Amino acid sequence: MKLKTTAALLATAALGCLATPAFAQDAMVAAPEDQSAEIEFLKAQLESMQAQIADLQKAKKSSAPTFKGSPLFGDKEAGWDFKVRGRLQYDFAYVSNPSNGVATNELGFSNELRRGRIGVEGTTPGSFAYKFEADFAGNEVELADAYFQWKGKVAAISFGQHNNFQSLEELTSSRFISFMERAAFTDAFAFERRIGVSATLTQGDFKLDAGVFTDDISSVGGGNNSYSLDARAVFAPEIAGGQLHFGASAHHRELNDISGGIRYRQRPQVHSTGIRFVATPTLPTSTETSYGVEAAGIFGPFHLAGEAHWMEQGIDLPGATDPSYFGGYAEVGYFFTGESRGYKGGTFDRTKVKNPVNKGGMGAFQGIARVDYLDLNDSDAGVLGGKQTAYQLGLTWIPVDYVRFLLNYSRLELKDAAIAINGDRDYGVDVVGMRAQIDF
Incomplete structure (x- = not known):
């Protein structure tokens, strides 16, 4: 001027x-x-x-940054942008010791830096995009997303390490999940990012993902030539002012020359302890085949979601019966302050706070209840890994869009647990957890 x-x-x-x-x-x-x-x-x-x-x-004007959690630099006409991204999640937890019968220092109070992640993302001319993140939790550096992508109007192709397509809960970012940890089956069945090539097709309310994956970056090499085929389909219509979600996924993995066998196990709803009350034995495995179904709905401040997932372990022994396992959950949530849970691209997304504390408001408060079930028993195959049912309550406070505090309580009922207490494998465990989180 x-x-x-x-x-x-x-x-x-x-x-x-x-x-x-x-x-x-x-x-x-x-x-x-x-x-x-x-x-x-x-x-x-x-x-x-x-x-x-x-x-x-x-x-x-083109060089001036906009703000999306952190400064976003770019030039729309030239077709590029660049942004630094990251998150910090500190967890505090208490896991009870049933009848004081477990001799371990993994129970009681614990805390950890659950995720300390930093990375970059952006776009380049030619409709290409990239994302690269490293996680520094546990005094170790692990790569999370590390891929680039070509994205058209209805199709996208991704190259590198990214999530394969298993479960709404798994694909929803840890920044926006309902509880501190995802449903038990996602960790028990070893869902993780892996190196691969995948394609995404989006048309209206339909989305289809499919890809071929090898292994995660830290495991490739050394004669590891495993691979998997993964696919997920989502139908997400908006009806009567609400958002519906229906999905199904399938996964098949050929382990080939991976040695040492495979086992499935799970922590008690928090990550800061290493104990597992449910766990299968390590078995020589040639294949993994899993499939799942998922459904969710968002209606103003109310949401509900549920999934069921089956995993079959192909045992690499003559005459052996292949064991199969099951996991699933059902949850309901409600924003007392009137917000609505975010949803985008087939997963839950960021919640927009109506009255953030920086504008004199109280932020957003959400209550959530969930039943989470994991069955690692298969009597026909002679596998006794245990059953875990978690009854969970959660309270989430979101003072501003990019900060969250979570308070969780879980009552675990265990049957045929991997850890016996005075010869008893059926007992209960109480778990309390709290998370402080910021992302940008």
Whole structure:
């Protein structure tokens, strides 16, 4: 605006000179055609200056960052942008020791940096995008997402380490999950990011993902030539002002020459303890085959969600029966402050706080109840890994869009537990957890 004003003043002064007596005397001497040419010249100069000012303002606007959790730099017309991203999640937990019968230091109070993640993401000309994140939790560096992608109007192709397509709960970011930890089956069945090539097709309310994956970055090499085929389909219509979600997924993995066998096990609803009350023995395994179904609905401040998932372990022994396992959950949640749970691209997403604390509000409060079930027994195959049923209650406070505090309580009822207490494998465990989280 200042540049425009300066240019206008200069132009006015220049044209004003035409009206001065001195210039008038010169004009009397100059031919009429010379006066006209000089006026045209000055007008051309003014137009050139205005064009330059417009270009400068456009360049300034395109280089100025917008804010999406952290500064987002970019130029839409050139087709690029860049953003630093990350999250911090600190967990505090208490796991009871049933009848004080377990001799371990893994029970009682614990805490940890659950995730300390930093990374970058952006787009480049040609409809390409990238995302790279490293996690520093546990004094170790592990790569999370590390991929690039080509994205068109209805299709996308991804290359690198990213989630394969198993479960609504697994694909929802840890920033937006209902409880501190995902449903028990997602960890027990070893869902994780792996290196692969995948394609996504989106058309209206339908979304289809499919890909071929090898192993995660830390495991590739050394003769590991395992691979898996994964697919997930989602139908997510909006009906009567509500968001519905229906999905199904399938996974088949050939382990090939991976040695050491496979076992399935799970922590008691918090990650800061290493104890597992349910766990199968390690068995020589040639294949894994799993499939699942999922459904959810968001209606104003209320939401509900549920999943069921089956895993079959292909035993690499002559005449052995392949064991199969099951996990699932059902939950309901309600925002007391009127917000609605976020949803985007086939997963739950960020909640937009109506009255954040930085604007004098109290933030968003949500209550959630869940029943989470995991069955690692298969009597026909002779596998006794235990059954775990968790009755969970959660209270979440979101003071601003990018900060969350979670308080969770879980009552675990165990049957055929992997850890016996005075010869008893059926007992209960109480778990309390709290998380403080910020992301950007």
